Amino acid sequence: MSPAVRPGRALAQLVLMEPPATVGAKPGGRIAQLDLQFNPASLRLQKTTEWRRSPSRMAEESALPEFVGSGPRTLSLEVFLDATATHDNSVERAVDKLMKACVPTxxxxxxxxxxxxWVRFEWGTARTTSFYGVVTSLSATYSLFDVDGKPLRATCALSIEEASVDAQGQNPTSGARTARSTHTVVAGDSLPLLAWRxxxxxxxxxxxxxxNDIDDPLALVPGTELVVPALRGAGAEEE
Structure with missing residues (x-):
């Protein structure tokens, strides 16, 4: 893992959202926002495709593969937790927050x-690793303990599987408002940043x-709940 985040460096976070009430809908409002104590040292992004091939009777020949479909993206990362400098002096509470991503709301x-x-990993302006998904696996390895057995450090490995297939970078003005979600403003938020996410x-x-009848996109009050229109593209696909 990387060292502690320096001032001015974007801080990675995991956003937990209410799962959609119906199939095909956008996720609901934010349940929690977990600011990572340390930015990940690496991210693993994986996507699979499925092919079907009929057996060939001729040993020297190979049947042409037939494309069946494309699988979802999967993001794998490790989250390092260190409670030696915190007030509660235990990482169990932080691990419990991550575990909430694996139980029904x-x-x-x-x-x-x-x-x-539904979970979204956000890190500055990164786009390829920021998508709506669900946690498919989560493990915590404790590596340092207090004299009474209390865990002080942990490395959590988690995998997030894509749950939405919305086109990235689509011009939202070409769509129509078909659903809405909510977002609770936190310190550092701005409308341009929220629109990017x-x-x-x-x-x-x-x-x-x-x-939301907002005149100044930069003057947002933490704790304010914003309505976020969910836009679906209705125009031609991008070239």
Whole structure:
């Protein structure tokens, strides 16, 4: 893992959101935002394709492969936790927060459709590693303990599998508002940054501003809940 984050460096975070109530819908509002104590030293992005090939009777020949489909992206990363300098002096609470990504949310249980939160890994303006997904695996390895057995350090390995196939970088003005989600403002948020995270286009901040009657995109009050229009492209595909 990398050393402690220097001032001015973008801090990676995991955002937990309420899973969609219906198939094909956008995720709901934010449940939690976990600011990572240390930025990951590496990220592993994987995508698979499936091919089908019929057996050939001729030993010297090989049948042509037939494309079946493309699998989702999977992001794998390690999160390093160190509680030796924190007040509670234990990493168990931080690990518990990560574990919440693997259990059904109370709202989904209330709908009688149990589902774990949707997760989005965000790190500055990175796009290829920032997508809606679900945690498919999570393991925590404790490596340092207090005299009473309390864990002080841990390395958590997790895999996030893509759950949405929205086109990245699509011009949101070419679509129509078909659904809405919410976002709770935290320190450092701005409408251009939120538009980049949601649409892949910082210039689309006006869509969010209009939905919330905001005049100044940079003056956001932490704790304010914003409505984020979910846009679906209706125009031609990008070349």
């Amino acid at each position: 109370p709202a989904s249980l209330g709908r009688k459709k149990p589902a774990s939160p 949601e649409y892949g286009d910082a210039a689309a901040w006006r869509e969010i501003a209009e939905a």
